[in-house]
Amino acid sequence: MQVTETLNEGLKRSYTITVPAADLDAKVNEKLAEAQPEVELKGFRKGKVPMGLLKKQFGPRILGDAMQDAIDGAMKDHFESTGDRPALQPKVEMQGGENWKEGDDVVVEMSYEALPEIPEVDLSKLKLEKLIVKADDKAVAEALENLAKSAKNFEDKKKGTKAKDGDQVVIDFVGKIDGEAFEGGAGEDYPLEIGSGSFIPGFEEQLVGVKAGDEVAVKVSFPDEYGAKHLAGKEAVFDCTVKAVKGPKPAEIDDELAKQFGAESLEALKGQISERLEAEYAGASRSVMKRALLDELDKMVKFDLPPSLVETEAGQIAHQLWHDENPDHEGHDHPEIKPTEEHKSLAERRVRLGLLLAEIGRKKEVEVTDAEMTQAVMNQARQYPGQERAFFEFVQKNPQMQQQLRAPIFEDKVVDLIVEGAKVTEKEVSKDKLQKAVEALDEI
Template sequence: MQATQTNSEGLKREFKVVVPASELETRLVNELNALKDKVRINGFRPGKVPMTHMRRTYGRQVMVDIVQNAVNEANQQIVSENNLRLAMEPKVNLPEAREDVDAVIDAKADLSYTVALEILPTFEIADVSGVELEREVAEVTDAELDDALTRMAKQNRTFTARAEGEAAGDGDRVTINFVGKIDGEAFPGGSGDDVPVEIGSGSFIPGFEEQLVGVKAGDEKVVTATFPEDYQAAHLAGKTAEFDVKVISVEAGGEALVNDELGKSFGMDDLEALRNALRERIGVDFQAQSRRKVKRKLLDALDKLYSFELPPTLVQQEFDGVWQGVTAEMAQANRSFEDEGTTEDAAREEYRGIAERRVRLGLVLAEIGDKAEIKITEDELTRALIDRARQFPGQEKMVWDFYQKNPQALAELRAPIFEEKVVDHLLGQAKVVDKTVSKEELFKEDEEDADKA
């Protein structure tokens, strides 16, 4: 086998590979000789099948495997001899003309083909000891706990039917059937039967619940309300709808008591135990959000420290995934690029930049983790697999078996663990200063930054 480099442009490499017909012939004869002792053919004793008959019966099938093995060996040799780190699987271009293929299969012509490669870029690991990061942290205040306990008590209270003809008041629960219409036409997702609505809970769009004050069981009423401008269903955002409402029942809400009984209703010994558990749970949420934000700042800093050529196919694959998600979301919301205040070309450019950032940072984190010899332990991977299986109640064993039998799927579990360990490694090197902020400030998200992450 002879491999000759024919192109070297940026991160792209191309080689011409030639496997002589004589080598193919030798491999074929060896394979057929080995096979001759194993096959059973009527009319011939084991091991006594003539080579001409073996070749006629099994030659093409065996040669297909020989060609595939020769290609694999050539690829490995090219990578090894040239010290290449591949970004993608090699792209092999074999002969396509029928006469050329037949000549190779019959070992009457050399196997000549090209293989295109994309390699990973090389770059120096930057020193992050001078990088300064501000980590936002928030304390779980007594007021926050009081508000949470009040909400829990309100959600846990009992409701009793009001007397016949008695009107609903603030805090009552009204069960309704409704049909929502915009410009006289019912819209998808705008209807429901036997839907409980707690007046004053804010669970419905603004203005809806307030108009149920004073209704009685059996009443029919038209409720007019406007969807918020930032409503999650973009095709409804900012639009005014009329809801034909029929009241099924009205129930008075009991008193929301924050006491030891509340704690016991949640499986705790008393109110203080519930309060402590709540403080711990909220604290975990605060810490997770704090980490998400400081990680994003770290990635922003890394993005400024590195500039190198990116493997074009990796970028294209990342962009295709991002773009597919964007267009699918817009189609579902019935929105256009014009509705978003942009054009398709401008959006493509923006999201290509996001794809390039993700690929660049992925390569940087992988290189840093490799140089720092960061490893994923079996215990860490097992815990991740257990967590994933728990996301599918009743199917845990099927999920477990799937990952155990699919190395690629298991690698997808390993990747985020590796990334978080690399982030920990970098945060330990950078200058991180904590800044105490309010809960509202901690959870304030920058939409642009969220897209880049």
């Protein structure tokens, strides 16, 4: 077998791999000899089938396997001997194509872009600032008020007051289709918040303006996709008696409110809120520090980039930004989107930092554990309620999806490792200042 270099320009590489016909024939004979003792054919005892007949019967298939094995082996040996790591899957083309026949040498052209030599970075020279925000009394009080609003109660309104959006009406109702009551269409003393969307579309809106004591015929149509098939698409009339109209009243901020949210007392609830807020602040602070870290790393290293990676990344950036600017266009039947110089510049930064972090992680032996992958898949599966099992199976069969889930975990682990070795100073700031720093991330 012979491997001849035909191109070595920058990161671009091309080689001609020649597998002599004699080598292939020897490989076929070797595989047939290994299989012969177990082969049975009509008219021959097991293991006694002549080699010539075996070759005629199984030779073409084994020849194809031998060719693939020879080429794969040549590529493996090449990458081990040169130390090259291809940026993308190498392009492999067989010369001769359909004109090739048994007895000819196999000649293959292999081309790829090699990953660049990535320089060492002295991570101990990195200086980072970590923004610290404490959950002050004002922030905790604001969070408590929001909880009280979400746990609102309703109290009777003045007699004769008309119901409005956000009010609660207590009703008795009977639903009928073609004048006949249907199963599951009746209720008594039902508390319905107008605007909650808990009843079928069009129902709640017809109760705006009613008063206690009113009797109202609410006319609606069940949606075509309604869960109960015998009701789907049908027109119905609900005879409603309004028994009370109530207005919302935020819950009192006291121990009872705390118990509604699983805390033993108001003070315990405040402590939980404080911890949650500081965890949110810490997450935002990490995002700000990560951007600063990437900015510093980008200044510290420069190396050649595989053009194909940059081109692919620029295309993805341009495509994503186009859809961000055209949110109503959900499909991909749009005009060709050509990356600009700005897209290319951003792509170069992403590729450079991605390769650098990957190299640091490789040298530091950073790995994504099975448990971390399982957790990532579970988090993603929650976006598809009722289809979690199907999503798990999809991920198991899709290496590309697995890589999409693994990549951010790997990157975060590498970033954490770098931060551990950097000089980090803490700076206490206000919530507003942290918020401005987070908003600035989207402007870059």
